[in-house]
Amino acid sequence: MTYLLKGGIIATFTKDSNKPSVYAADVLVEDSVITQIGENIAADPNVEVIDCDGKWVTPGMVDTHRHVFTTVLRGEQCDWLLSEYLVKMSMFLQARLTAEEIRVGQLSGCLDALHSGVTTILDHFHAATTPEHAEASLQATIQSGARVVWCPARQSGPTQLLPTVEYGNEEETCKWQMEKLAEWGSKDGGRLSPDGRVTLGLAYDIIEAGPISPHKAALRYARENNVSIITAHVVKGPRITTWRDAGLLGPDVVFSHCNCLYDRTDPDDEMWEAMKENECAIASTPVDELGMAHGNPVAIEAVQRGVKCGLGADCLSINGGDIFAQMRMALQFARGRGHEIIEREGHAGPKSNKHLCADAFRLATLGGAEALNLDDKIGTIEVGKKADMVVFDTDSANLAGIDDPISGITFHASNADVELVMVNGEIVKRDGKLTKVPWGPVARELKQKAREVRERFPREKLEELWSEWYEACGAPRL
CATH class of the missing domain: 3.20.20.140 (Metal-dependent hydrolases)
Structure with a gap:
């Protein structure tokens, strides 16, 4: 699949700079790789254009x-x-x-x-x-x-x-x-x-x-x-x-x-x-x-x-x-x-x-x-890197009014502001919802299994185990 992230504000470090780069640009993703970054990139008919106007685009x-x-x-x-x-x-x-x-x-x-x-x-x-x-x-x-x-x-x-x-x-x-x-x-x-x-x-x-x-x-x-x-x-x-x-x-x-x-x-x-x-x-x-x-x-x-x-x-x-x-x-x-x-x-x-x-x-x-020795593949938004990217909704209650994505993400953002997530050129979250694996069925399974674990091992049982251990052995060596 080919995507064009259009009109976003890129915020990324690069290997060659000790300071982040923040600039407006389009990003073209072909298959799993970022192939172009620049202004006014033209989209072929087979390219899905994603409107990122005014939104922040960062590395995953x-x-x-x-x-x-x-x-x-x-x-x-x-x-x-x-x-x-x-x-x-x-x-x-x-x-x-x-x-x-x-x-x-x-x-x-x-x-x-x-x-x-x-x-x-x-x-x-x-x-x-x-x-x-x-x-x-x-x-x-x-x-x-x-x-x-x-x-x-x-x-x-x-x-x-x-x-x-x-x-x-x-x-x-x-x-x-x-x-x-x-x-x-x-x-x-x-x-x-x-x-x-x-x-x-x-x-x-x-x-x-x-x-x-x-x-x-x-x-x-x-x-x-x-x-x-x-x-x-x-x-x-x-x-x-x-x-x-x-x-x-x-x-x-x-x-x-x-x-x-x-x-x-x-x-x-x-x-x-x-x-x-x-x-x-x-x-x-x-x-x-x-x-x-x-x-x-x-x-x-x-x-x-x-x-x-x-x-x-x-x-x-x-x-x-x-x-x-x-x-x-x-x-x-x-x-x-x-x-x-x-x-x-x-x-x-x-x-x-x-x-x-x-x-x-x-x-x-x-x-x-x-x-992780993966900086040749991920960690920045650069041509030739894998397309692992995040798009932030800058109209959100957390981020509206902030003009610097670096400070905005560091101190104001939450997962509620993560609008789109791409891994290896595949969109796994879009419009704020997980897409590759829908969350609803997983949430129901998670709640059921968590309940079963709590029933088998109630907090009181774990606390009793800890007290017995601490009396006999003290705190384990860290």
């Missing part, structure tokens, strides 16, 4: 860390600390979800992202407890139409929590997970959908379990089998140096959170240097990092130190699926801490803000694409 936003399937638990975990999440969710609840619940959570989570103008996701899928669960997640991802680096986790669930944690299925689980990894990786070089929208990654959080040699072998095996991204959680511990000392860091590594890097004032700090020298990336999720006791977010500091960084929504059971909130939180946290330091040192207030709306906008678009 990139989410570098999201647990998509957790949408089936949406709203259930908003008051939890990370330590509670690890016990109630990671160690107990997720292994007890059915493959059908995973499918519905995955599909609705991808659609939630598209609804909010998030066209690309790194999905840290840590509920691959059986081959059926993994395939349910993958097929729902492909069905959604989102661009996803799908990263099934190499781990097994506990078979016993108390009095000690036991992983009785680890050998069996490791065997089928590695076999499936090779199977997925052999399909068209790790392209898991025919159009290449869904590609293979790997989530690997078990680096500190046992001797290092099996982990080195597993990650070498993954790289040999066309895994494009390897991702892992780093919160408070020095896990970065574990990866470095084992020779496992590289441009394909994305560490989520990295709160341990906050306020390390030495410009030659070894962990920051390891990240920069090995061209690793950080996925920062400031909303839940601040609320769940991960620590302070490092997104803005990462950019200042020359480390690739993008934003993410993390758990859809805790946060909304948009990136707008993450942009605002990352920016305002960095501003607030900067102001605090100035005042603590006895100086007069700053003349102006050091960190600008454009910094947050870049994190959400090109910064995320760089983190």
Whole structure:
């Protein structure tokens, strides 16, 4: 299909500039690619013209860390600390979800992202407890139409929590997970959908379990089998140096959170240097990092130190699926801490803000694409790039009267203002409604499955489990 987005106001970074470009232009999309950008582009009879007069046209936003399937638990975990999440969710609840619940959570989570103008996701899928669960997640991802680096986790669930944690299925689980990894990786070089929208990654959080040699072998095996991204959680511990000392860091590594890097004032700090020298990336999720006791977010500091960084929504059971909130939180946290330091040192207030709306906008678009090594394909609006774009309704109650799309999107926009979303040249949302997969039937399935999960695992049962664990073991190590 060929589309001409006519008369819009483009807002985008480009690889060659530290400042965003904002200008009026038409955009021609042929098949999956942007082929022309300019004024008064003529439309052939077979081209569908989309009136974007006065509307903002931006790159699709990139989410570098999201647990998509957790949408089936949406709203259930908003008051939890990370330590509670690890016990109630990671160690107990997720292994007890059915493959059908995973499918519905995955599909609705991808659609939630598209609804909010998030066209690309790194999905840290840590509920691959059986081959059926993994395939349910993958097929729902492909069905959604989102661009996803799908990263099934190499781990097994506990078979016993108390009095000690036991992983009785680890050998069996490791065997089928590695076999499936090779199977997925052999399909068209790790392209898991025919159009290449869904590609293979790997989530690997078990680096500190046992001797290092099996982990080195597993990650070498993954790289040999066309895994494009390897991702892992780093919160408070020095896990970065574990990866470095084992020779496992590289441009394909994305560490989520990295709160341990906050306020390390030495410009030659070894962990920051390891990240920069090995061209690793950080996925920062400031909303839940601040609320769940991960620590302070490092997104803005990462950019200042020359480390690739993008934003993410993390758990859809805790946060909304948009990136707008993450942009605002990352920016305002960095501003607030900067102001605090100035005042603590006895100086007069700053003349102006050091960190600008454009910094947050870049994190959400090109910064995320760089983190996933996809900046040659997405993250900007340029000729030759994939047509992953968002059109904002500037007549909306949120945006009317704003003339700068960068500040408007950073501080005023919501998913209600996202009028049209295009991924790989395909329109997946039009006139404010999802089109590739209509939302109504999915919403009904989601409500039913969420109800079933709540009935099997009521909040009181989860709280009892957490209390018993905390009494016996204390908070788990982050």
